[in-house]
Amino acid sequence: MAITTYCEDADLLQYRPKILSLGVSSWQTQREEAFAIINRIIDARWYREIIKQQKFDIDPNQTPFNPDYVQADQLKRLACYKTLELAYMQLMKEGAEADAFERNMKTFRQLYNEEMDVVLAVGISYDWDASGSLTYDEKYIKAPRRLKRA
Numbered sequence: 001m002a003i004t005t006y007c008e009d010a011d012l013l014q015y016r017p018k019i020l021s022l023g024v025s026s027w028q029t030q031r032e033e034a035f036a037i038i039n040r041i042i043d044a045r046w047y048r049e050i051i052k053q054q055k056f057d058i059d060p061n062q063t064p065f066n067p068d069y070v071q072a073d074q075l076k077r078l079a080c081y082k083t084l085e086l087a088y089m090q091l092m093k094e095g096a097e098a099d100a101f102e103r104n105m106k107t108f109r110q111l112y113n114e115e116m117d118v119v120l121a122v123g124i125s126y127d128w129d130a131s132g133s134l135t136y137d138e139k140y141i142k143a144p145r146r147l148k149r150a
Contacts (some may be wrong), residue, residue: 005031006038006072006079015080024087034082038075038116039067046120071125071134078119081112 009027012019024030043065051058088105092098098106125134 002068003035003072005035006075007031007034007083011076011080012083015084019084019087022087022091024090027083027087030083030086030090031079033086034079035067037082038078039065041116042070042120042124046124047126050126066130069127069130074125075119078112078115081108081115084108085112 005028008031009020012027020027043060047065048060051060085105085108088101088108092101092105127134
């Protein structure tokens, strides 16, 4: 079954216990939008780069990034931060001065950006062979770049 989100309401409550009562029209929509944004960034900044570096016999245009192959728990915090950022963006008021919702949106945007950098640096567990289980060699650890002199 295809996943559509990396986090649930209960996960959001760990960061903001009263967030669900603030009047967001659809939390599922917020979580799905966060899911799509995260996948787009992972595809662009991780998946395609790994294919190039590891010289996999995969064409990323023919075999796109598949979120079903990711160990979803490793992206839960990232999804919570992005979902909360999107929710606060929806809740903020129009005006010249920043309100509390806008300040919270900026806080969660910063947390999301920091977490995304960490996730991409550490690597993502991805089921490259589509076997349904992750093996130790499917956890990507970024290799240091080495320059060779000619």
